[in-house]
Amino acid sequence: MKNNIFTKIGFSLFAITGVLFKSQKINLHSHELSVNGYLRTGIGWSGGGQMVNFNAPESIHKFRLGNEANHYGELQFNYRYKNRDSVNLYEVSYMMSKFIPYGSNDYKQFPETAQLYGKINKVIKNANLWVGKRYYDRRNVEMLDYFWLNSGQNSQLGIGIENYQVKNSGNLNLALMRFKYGNNDAHSYVTDFRYLDLPLSEYSKLNFLGQFSFKNRNNIKVTPKSSGYSLGGWWTYSKKNITHTSTVIFRKGSSITESAYTGKTMPENIDGTSIYQLDNSSSFDVINNFVYDDKRKHAIQVALTYQYRNLGVKNTDGSNILLNNISRNWFSIGFRYLYYLDKHFNLALEAGNDYMKNNRSGIEGSLQKITFSPQISWDYGYYSRPVLRPFITYAHWSQNFSGLIGGSDFNTRLLKKNNGISFGLQLEIWW
Template sequence: MMSNSPLRLATAAATLLVPLWAFAQRQTLESGGYFRAGPGATKKDASRACYGLSGAGLKYRLGNECDFYGEFLFSTKMKADTVDYAINVMPKLYNGGTDSGSSKLEMQQMFVEGKGFDVAPDVKFWAGKRFYRRADVHIVDTHYIDLSGVGAGASDIRVGPGHLALGWFRNDGGDLANPVLVDDDNDPLTPPVRPGTRHGTRFNVDYADLPVNPGGTLRLLGTFVRSDGDDGAGGRNGLGFSAVHEQARLFGTDLTNQVWLQHARGSAGLNGNFGTPTATSGVRSTRLIDSIVWQQGGFGGQAQVMFQTDRDEAGVKVDSGTVGGRVSYALTRHFKLVSEAGYSQRKADGGATQKLAKFTLAPTLSTGPGFWNRPELRLYVTTAKWNDAANAAAGTGGVTGIGDNATKGTSYGAQVEVWW
């Protein structure tokens, strides 16, 4: 990932896209993606401000996204002998503010996936860098399961009534956030100067689509991590487990309900990915989530309740929790009123409880009346309140980053969100 001036950014984008365009002249090139963008400001005339506590699932996103973000997938499907395969490339563009003047450009996905190999005709095999088997709660922009990375694997392996997926991933290192300095010359008269690196191997076993009751399926995910490096910390192992039950037509209604139970220890992440590479087995996290989504005529929405507990090596515990939801009501086929409310809190042992509540109202134009219809063009007003403990935990800038010690705020703006 790198920062670019507008000219360098345009040059980099052209370098990526022109070969794709040339390739498209010879093959059928499909596109997909996602982006969000739009202007925003605050009641106090700051450029913009967003409101949330640190931690997964604790920030509700409607009228509360201060960034400029886009994913652009280019894919072509081909056939050779009995093998059907797809070539996939996805650049990603990100800017933490309103415009793209200092954006960061990254190759987010680059992989090949194929099916029809004679050794296992019904199994999909892949290798490269990719988004992989992610599961999220949209309103908080959090993938509670996210196996993405650089690796290889196989999926759609029929085992009993469900499907098995196996994935092997590598993290080839990089400086730690707080690296241990390594003394390469072993000279006691010279200080260690090079930040040690830490590499990791991850193996995921994912068994999904297991029918357990009428309309209900179960997903079971195991994560195994081994972290090594030359930073003197020794090897670190990690284990993780997730169980997700999805119930369609809950109580005979249009509600779909998901219950998630997750646990991780050591260097494994709670989302099934890599965690902190130097974490020992004393580092543990547990999370419980209940999320629902519905659409009844023009009335749709999504809501969640989440609780999480984290413990560090010293046994210090941090408890987090949140409850919130978003509802949309279609007044006409293309005009909806959308609102979102959420409350989050977070407390470490011996510390004060951080608290934050937000509410957003957003008149919205859309291509259809459903909750998931996109694109949406929104006007929004967001108001939030939080306490001094939340400001202190966020650092010198406080929750908003403005640094005015305020404990409430109002933002307004416009946003487009689209996926295709």
Template sequence: MKKIIYLVFVVLVIGLLVVPVNAQTTIKSVGEGQVEVAFTYAGYLNSDKVYVAGEFNDWNKNDPEWRMKKKDGIWSLTKVVAEGEYQYKFTVFTSGIVSWVLDEDASSFAPDGYGGQNSVLIADANVTFGPRIIALEKQMASVNQGFEYHGYARSGYMVSSNGGAASNQLPSSFRLGNEIDTYVENTFAKTFSSDNGSWMKASFMLVNKNVEHSTWTTTEGSWEDDGLLRQAYVEGSGFDFAPHINFWAGKKYYGRSDVHISDFYWRDYSGYGAGIDNVNCGKGKFGMAYIGHSGYEGDYFDGVGEYSQHNIDFRFTELPVPGGNMEFELTYAYAKGDDEDIDNLSDGGLAVIYNRNDFYGATDGTTTTAVQFGTGILAGDGLGSSYATWMFEDARSVRFLTYGVANVSDKVDIMPQLVYQSDRNKYGEDEDISSIALGARLVHYITNNFSMQYEYGVDRVEQEFSWNSDEYTVHKITIAPTIKLDSTFWNRPELRFFVTYATGDEEADWASEYEEDSGLAYGVQMETWW
């Protein structure tokens, strides 16, 4: 076994050290606004075929008119094109595998939209480039290539009708006009690519959250004080041994899915691990991952280590069905305790998801419908999650949800949601809870930059625990005049001014800044992503 591992290691090292020879391209004028371009390339001489693909032939990777010929150790092709600028790459075919190769001696370079670069042909024989300019351009292309910065942020000020800053949300799961925090995600990524078409991307997400309204202090003893590194992982694909499979390892948001108007992540196997995805199965794609997640309290057992939930997740996605596509997810989870305070646990979960590229077949938009089932540590709060080791071993949970965005007209979009969950034996025998969250957000575009948002939601909870048995209902409505750059539902940034009113049963646990069974709040908020 050790010999095999060493052999694989040596092969990988040799593969990383192999660097193909660069190409050279020359241009000369043939009159009447046309130039003759001589493409030459001295790499991949053992390949079956090499083509030139670019804007001049609609990026056809194997256009017979743009096939290069090999002679005297050089791939070459001469073509006549109209004067202008064209982005392009070489496409190298080796044993059925296609590699998109950069011409590193091109006149210039441009982002390819996938974290890499395209070569740029400046088809003008009268244009000359000094050696220093060319060298500087290549250096800048190398420095900037594949760098990404994107993120998410929200911040605002919410005031109760009694005049104080709201330190607690109204007891509703619907988020518009009901968020009290400042939350920021900053993601930095760098893509590294090879001439054989393989690439790897390193991603890092820094998060900070402030639930207080002070502009210079945060709550002591919370991770929000100094922020948190939520993601740190590397992924890659296009490797010669498996060109169509994506590999990843590290700390990652894995396969997260949420309902936007309630910020409910119904699927979130985030944690530490590794996996593969984008494996072509003919019809659909396959992926699998191992995700480890340790206890929030740092529980430690002698002879075991820190208490951890181990998740092995299998997913089949993009399976074509009438009206859309299906996803099937199967998860196995286990956690080892000390057999005294916490037992060893081993449980399973299942999810079936149906996605449509329209709104239930009625109008333009999107739709997602899902059914989830889980047992033990994959039930209750652990349903669709990578960590919930406090669930009772006989717990059983089922969740049904459906949501989407309907483009009703050029002036109106609406996003409804229905989420129902039933937990049996959640914390112990016959300790049950069921909940339903039903609501919608309607956006009316008055102008291209000004809209009115209206959100209504009702939450119903019935619970029966050994220490408490009750049921309650909460209704919440928000009106929010909004300023934005474009009249589409997902366009951000947004500046919102809101008024929110909620009413319901006393058992809903209303915070002290509100009445015993109702609450009114108003404020401002911004939300953006990029």
């Protein structure tokens, strides 16, 4: 208990530091230093014990409001060198990050290096050259914390050209990332090409993605080399109080990643069990993300996500006769609504449904979750931070999911049930 108190105190001090440094810059002639970051921390309980997450089996994504049983922080330091015209010529950024589940004492270890990279700006036609380890132009659905495009996170090294301007027709971006697996010679490589912000009208734009990936043979885990590719695009619309993004992405082979929090290739074997055959596997995603915010009375985000994943292997009967392909379907739909009472106070309601089906395990069912929170905020705005959230959450799930939802290493009280309640207090801030 004492260690948990120290954890909360440490994260609170981190938050205070962030507020003090928010939007602050130190300028010394041609040199500029700045600090930015992100933090969420709090306390919570589920079923009379340590707070747990309510998320569907085999999915790490969930509707976040009142449903994040962890502390997480990022702190980034930036150096920029400017010329006499105040144009950024050189940049260096370093970011540390730390993730601690509720109930864990893992606060003594030093935060990991999440980003460390340098940039030379305006090398060719305003294009920037970068090299290092970085979060490379991540795209997400904030309500789900679902990074549907995240090519560079956890890379060992990357290099790229970004923002190469095409006259009146958007910009081109090209990057190459290298990933390392364990303490052996297994590596994977991802080439990422993007054509961004191709104008369709005054308010809408098209974006295109093409990737090629390669993973070499792992002699320790005895997995073959594999290759893969991704093709996709997204349409964005932004006008007055509305923003909307519609996305379609197809992935094949080694371009299928472990999760939305890394660009690493999905492992073929876990604890000696064959999970994927990458050369035969594929994934198809459809994402819609809509936000309306008048910053006076109402704000709402609506998200719809569908993912079909073919694992590349087949089910067999008792005689080892190959049957249907093993696949997984995930469908998620939900909303978060804010009613502004004034600049610093709003009422938030979030509700969502997740459906999951896996024809290998035979697991099929759904999870419903609803949260209410009277939020204390810094200003009007759906994305305004910092925000302090007292919350209460109710979740209900299919009987087939019993024992698979509502548990953690620190609380197993809900594992025999098909519903649960969480309540607590969360602070979230970015700057």
